[in-house]
Amino acid sequence: MLTIHCPNCGVTAEETEFHAHGEAHLKRFGPGSSEDDFESYLFMRKNPKGVHFERWHHRYGCGKWFHVARCTMTLEVFGSYTGQTSVPPQQIIDTIQDRRPDWVPAQDQA
Amino acid sequence: MSDPVTALKGAKGTAGFATVTEIGPVGMITLRGDFANKAVVKAAVAASGMTFPEQRRCATQGDQGMAWMSPDEVLIMCPYAEVHDRLENLQTALAKHHALAVNVSDARAVFRVRSPKVREVVAKLAPVDMDEAAFTIGMFRRTRFAQVPAAFWMPEADVIQVVCFRSVAQYMFDILNNAAKTGSEVGHF
Numbered sequence: 001m002l003t004i005h006c007p008n009c010g011v012t013a014e015e016t017e018f019h020a021h022g023e024a025h026l027k028r029f030g031p032g033s034s035e036d037d038f039e040s041y042l043f044m045r046k047n048p049k050g051v052h053f054e055r056w057h058h059r060y061g062c063g064k065w066f067h068v069a070r071c072t073m074t075l076e077v078f079g080s081y082t083g084q085t086s087v088p089p090q091q092i093i094d095t096i097q098d099r100r101p102d103w104v105p106a107q108d109q110a
Numbered sequence: 111m112s113d114p115v116t117a118l119k120g121a122k123g124t125a126g127f128a129t130v131t132e133i134g135p136v137g138m139i140t141l142r143g144d145f146a147n148k149a150v151v152k153a154a155v156a157a158s159g160m161t162f163p164e165q166r167r168c169a170t171q172g173d174q175g176m177a178w179m180s181p182d183e184v185l186i187m188c189p190y191a192e193v194h195d196r197l198e199n200l201q202t203a204l205a206k207h208h209a210l211a212v213n214v215s216d217a218r219a220v221f222r223v224r225s226p227k228v229r230e231v232v233a234k235l236a237p238v239d240m241d242e243a244a245f246t247i248g249m250f251r252r253t254r255f256a257q258v259p260a261a262f263w264m265p266e267a268d269v270i271q272v273v274c275f276r277s278v279a280q281y282m283f284d285i286l287n288n289a290a291k292t293g294s295e296v297g298h299f
Contacts, residue, residue, distance in 0.1 A: 008181055009180060009181065010165055011166065011251070013237050013238070013253070014237045017237050017253055017254060047278060057162045059255045060253050060254060062181065062252065063180055064181065085215055
């Protein structure tokens with residue numbers, strides 16, 4: 001069971017008070033985009049073994065959205081951060097790199 | 111006007127180690143808005159007669175109170191008879207601001223659970239740390255009780271007050287009584 005912290009209301013609770021809602025930081029491809037881009041935006045999701053960023057919803061609490069960085073293999077939760085961002089904040093990246101030295105953020109991968 | 115009727119007509123359960131009572135009707139107003147805007151805060155304070163609550167806290171005094179629900183929502187509680195007047199004044203005060211105030215009194219059910227072991231009743235039902243140091247008087251917590259959303263706070267050391275949706279009032283009454291069954295004390299707190 002995961003212990004999740006909600007940055008909107010400051011509650012730390014176990015996962016049944018929350019709801020996971022899939023991969024975070026998707027780039028939207030809307031009208032005018034190519035069909036391939038649109039398809040990948042709609043359907044293609046990462047399924048990593050290891051570090052993963054997700055959107056979470058504090059369903060039974062304050063009802064707000066936020067992001068969580070966690071490991072899909074060990075179920076370690078690295079931290080949660082605001083929903084109002086399209087990239088993970090440096091503090092979260094530092095925490096992950098501290099725990100997983102070979103991990104490289106997606107935006108830095110060539 | 112028709113008489114207000116609560117969901118369970120004031121049902122009371124005294125069989126267990128805690129007394130579970132449906133109270134009410136309680137006047138409740140949901141206010142959503144930007145609380146960085148001083149005018150909205152001022153209107154909320156005027157409507158509730160209480161100071162504005164800090165994060166995850168509530169201030170109650172007698173029949174009236176104000177509870178922090180989320181970064182943009184507070185719950186104002188007052189005597190049922192006053193809710194229309196208070197709402198009207200609140201809406202007048204907020205006329206020029208982006209905010210929403212709604213009377214939700216009849217959409218909710220309110221329970222009071224009284225027992226020296228009341229922390230056990232909650233700990234069995236909600237994923238909340240009920241240790242005396244972790245959950246103190248004056249805190250307000252939105253969470254789930256078994257399978258339904260609810261919010262609760264402790265007005266006194268041996269009392270908790272639970273707010274839930276009216277449609278699940280019977281379920282809430284049953285699970286509270288079940289968690290308070292005589293002989294089921296865990297004795298953790």
